[in-house]
Structures are given as C-alpha cells and as structure tokens.
Amino acid sequence: MELLVDKYDKxxxxxxxxxxDGGRFEVIVNGKTLFSKxxxxxxxxxxxxxxxxxxxxxxx
Numbered sequence: 001m002e003l004l005v006d007k008y009d010k011x012x013x014x015x016x017x018x019x020x021d022g023g024r025f026e027v028i029v030n031g032k033t034l035f036s037k038x039x040x041x042x043x044x045x046x047x048x049x050x051x052x053x054x055x056x057x058x059x060x
Contacts, residue, residue: 004053023037025037025043026038
C-alpha cells in the first residue's frame with residue numbers, strides 16, 4: 001500500500017484499505033478489479049501491483 005501512495009498519490013482522491021473476510025485481497029481502481037488474491041491464489045508482487053495500477057490510470 002505504501003508503494004501505491006508514494007508513487008500515485010497525486011492520481012487519486014482516495015486510497016483506502018477495507019477489511020474483509022475469507023482471505024480476500026483485491027486491488028480495485030475506479031470499480032474495476034485489477035487483482036484478486038482469491039482468483040490468483042497468491043498475493044501480487046509489488047511491481048506487478050504498481051504496473052496494474054499504472055496501466056489502469058495511464059501513468060508511467
């Protein structure tokens with residue numbers, strides 16, 4: 001999460017962690033699920049998460 005804030009804080013009005021149940025970890029941008037731990041059966045790598053978000057928001 002800190003990586004997202006450090007790199008893309010100017011692109012978002014809000015970045016939030018929301019508690020959930022069942023081992024869920026999802027990266028969602030503008031309502032679009034970019035990564036789901038339940039679907040992938042793993043956590044995303046840091047660079048993978050940053051690249052997914054960058055692609056969605058059009059950032060380099």
